[in-house]
Amino acid sequence: MDETVAEYIRRTVLKIPRDEIKTMLEKWGFLSETQLQTVNFHQIKENISLEVVQLCEENSADIKQAAVLDIIYNHTYPNKRMWSVYQMNKRGEEMEVFDLTDFKKKFKRRLRSALKNVTINFREYEDNAIWIRIAWGTPYTKPNQYKTSYAVYHSQTPYVFISASVLKSNLPLLCQALVVASNYRDICEMELRSHSLNSLKDIVFKRYSQNFQTYCPRPLQESNVAPESADPRIVQESRNEKERIQRVNREVFGDGPQPKLEFAQYKV
């Protein structure tokens, strides 16, 4: 097994909280049940990671499998990265038949034609999310597995969630490959950024439970509005304003968990 691959796997395992290591390795599926049983997951992480690398050595892991482990890690902890939302525009009224195999082929071909030294990996999830991991190299150097970009794309939607790495110069390449692979015309960045990938998805896909007027209303859950201050002697200033904000929030976003607002920027 390549030393760089071994080191990469070791460092990836070290990132995982100790209690989650076993579950994540099981999700990975590269090491067998019997192999996992030989590892003591209660020792310090340093030792766990070394034992895991040893087992990967037995199975001759290559960079492809190591990349999959990285995708699983990022999918479990997406909030460690900063995500931006990009919107694509369609050519015309063509009917969308999205073929996953076709998408992957076109994406790889487009990216590799511009830059040969890239590692590209895909992983699909049940909610039709396609996670794409790209490790960037240069025309003269091998891909740097520690400088990765991630793109999350839900088929037949015009939105892509991109977490670029430090190498911002590769962003146009990535965008181009996405547009070509998904049969769109162009792509532009939206004014929407966050660490919380799920919040971005909620906003863009309107996944929050909106309150629609209907004759068959769903039973409303008891809204857990805890009193702001337990001491009744403290008078709520601008209580009306707070109630109004809460009511508008509820009307637009519903009773479910609200998208997380990290920062707001006003452009004049």
Add this chain to the structure above:
Amino acid sequence: GVFAHLEMLEAQAHKAAVKQEEREQREEKLARLKARVQELRVQRDELQAKVDLQQKGQLGKEGVVSDPAQPSPRAVLEWKIKSVKATLQIFYLTGISGKLTKRGVCFCISTAYEGTYLDSYYLDLLTKPEEVQIHRHSIPIFIPLEQIATKYLQTDIRRFLAVLSDHLNAYAGRRYQADQLQEHFSDQIEGTLQRNSLCNLLVFNYNVSKKSKTFPFNARLLYGDLCCSLPTEVVVSCTPDAPTSLTATAAAHSDAFRRVALHKAFRSFGSAEENVD
């Protein structure tokens, strides 16, 4: 060994018996409901006859209509509420219902597939004098709502709702079939089903027996019509190392996929396999 074979036969018999029982229960329930419908129809006809008679001023004839005492306002109100609730229930069951709002109408499109109720989707419309606007909605982003709205919303709102309802129902039906396949036949499919958001292209390798480790068939189902929950193009092929005897089966499967729901087709393969055993 012999015992293992006997156990397997016993298990098969048990499964078949359970299925038979479920089928009988369903048929029983259906018969009961049909009888109830008949009952209600008879009742309705009787009441209709009474109403007709009353309208013709036939009161006073003995035994035709017992002139009820003037119903109390409360009774009238209760009857009105009951009647309205029943009408709303009927509308809900037809799949498209609406409620007037301060500035327009809020429509609810309910989806179903072969007797199973699925998700409901909402559309909050603003009816302005110059145009109808979509204020908010919960239609999934991959449904071509904008295209449909551009074509019909301003000119023919009924058609707009009908076309949108067709898209949503077909999508819900396709997704339901794919989910059912994944849920009930996962051991006959290699890995997970390859699909997309609209569930209009499904690709998978499969076999017909649950025990086999190989998946000699490859299926590619294309649903070219977004308003349809059956595929428009089906290609079932055999993997290169599969026996040639399977080519005929592949053709039969291809035909089945075109005609019946995906999970039902699989169920029919399974029972055919059991019969062969």
